[in-house]
Amino acid sequence: MSTLYLLHKPYRMLSQFTDKQGRATLADVIDVPGVYAAGRLDYDSEGLLLLSDDGSLIHRIAHPRHKQPKTYWVQLEGQINDEAMNALKNGVTLKDGPTQPAKARRIAPPAIALRDSRIDPKRHPTTSWLELTISEGRNRQVRRMTAHVGFPTLRLIRAAIGTWQLGDLAPGEWRKQTLHAPRPTKSSKRSGAPRHRHSK
Template sequence: MSTLYLLHKPYRMLSQFTDREGRATLADVLPIPDVYAAGRLDYDSEGLLLLSDDGALIHRIAHPRHKQPKTYRVQVEGTISDTALAALRAGVELKDGPTRPAKARRLDDPNLCPRQPPLDTKRHPTTSWIELTITEGRNRQVRRMTAHVGFPTLRLVRTAIGPWQLGDLAPGQWRQETLHAPAPAAKPHKPWRQR
């Protein structure tokens, strides 16, 4: 049996518990000792972060071999085109190699809490929202993907990791789940067969 904490990491908060520079950290919102994040979110990204004191569980969630899909709601500069969405679905060529194909769709309403501080609408008068699901976890991958297709990311909120959903958690809120079985992998492993 393992305990998993689902946290809505706020904007401009580090995905760690300490910081020498005095920036906001997870310790400001999660008063649970000896837990560690399964993956991370950048300082300027928001949304679902999974934490546990079970190292094996963290490994099963975060290791790329398990290919846990991660879903994001992404606000981009401009009105995203069908061509850009098709490119994201096919996979794009980044400096560190091609991405796997992603699920990408336009969103009319992202259904999210307002960001604090809000986006400057004078600097960014035209924006649009997409939902993007990837099965990789490269550094700033979503931001690099949307920039590659000509629509830089302005706001990035992770809403799901595998079967776990952000749901109605507000920024800084968390909930606890008890798992009675190993965390599910996104794709089952093929059984080993003797040859």
Template sequence: MSQLYLLHKPYRVLSQFRDDQGRATLADHLDARGVYPAGRLDYDSEGLLLLSDDGALIHRIAHPRHRQPKTYWVQVEGHVDNDALAALRRGITLKDGPTRPARARRIAPPEIAERTPPVNPKRHPRTDWLELVISEGRNRQVRRMTAHLGFPTLRLIRAAVGPWRLGSLAPGEWRRETLHAPRSASRRPRR
């Protein structure tokens, strides 16, 4: 059996348990020993972060080879037109090479807690929300993809990783799931 923790990582919290600079960490929100994050979310990103006590499970979730789809809700500056959505769906060529095609669509603002501090509507009077699904995890990839198209990311929320969903978890809240290892296939005796 493996323990999997689904945490809604708040904005401006590190995806680690300690920090020598006094910044907020996972330890401020989750009191579980022997668990490690399966991947990470940047300090200025928020949303679903998975943690486990099972190294093999962490590897299956986080390693790029497994192409676990990750769903993001992204608030960007400006109005995203159909050409920009088509470019995201084809893949964007960044400095470190082309991205895989993303599933991309405009969405209504999701029903989520207000961020502290909130995105300033006076500085950013026109924004759009997108849902992006990617299956790779380059450093700050979603932010770089939207910026490349001229739409800087103002707020980034991971809503899902594979089959796991953020659901109704509020920032800082978590829930635990117990996962049972699949039974190994029975072996036929050799003749």
């Protein structure tokens, strides 16, 4: 039996517990001792981050060979067109090589909290939202993919990792799941524990 923590990492927070430069870290929102993040989210990205004190579980989630699909909600500059959508679905060639085909669809703006640093409508009068699912984990891959097809990313939210969903967690909130089988993506079970909110 293993314990997994699903956290909504806020914008401009590091995916680690300490920082010599005094930036916001996971220690500001979750106070469970001995846990580590399975993978990471960039400082300027938001959304689902998985944590556990079980090293083998973290490895199963984070290691590239397990190819956990990751789903993102992406706010783009401009109205993305069909040509760009098809390019993302088929794979694009970045500096570090071609990407694998992705799942991509247009979506309405998701029901999620406004970011502290909001998108300036004067600088970006037209935006669109995309749901993008990839099975790779290259550095800043989603941002590079959308820029490559001509629609830079303005806001990036990870909505799911495998079968784990961000759900209605607000930024800084987390919930706990108890896993009863060695393959968490197929046999996870929620513990029913309440969500937790960091109070400043």
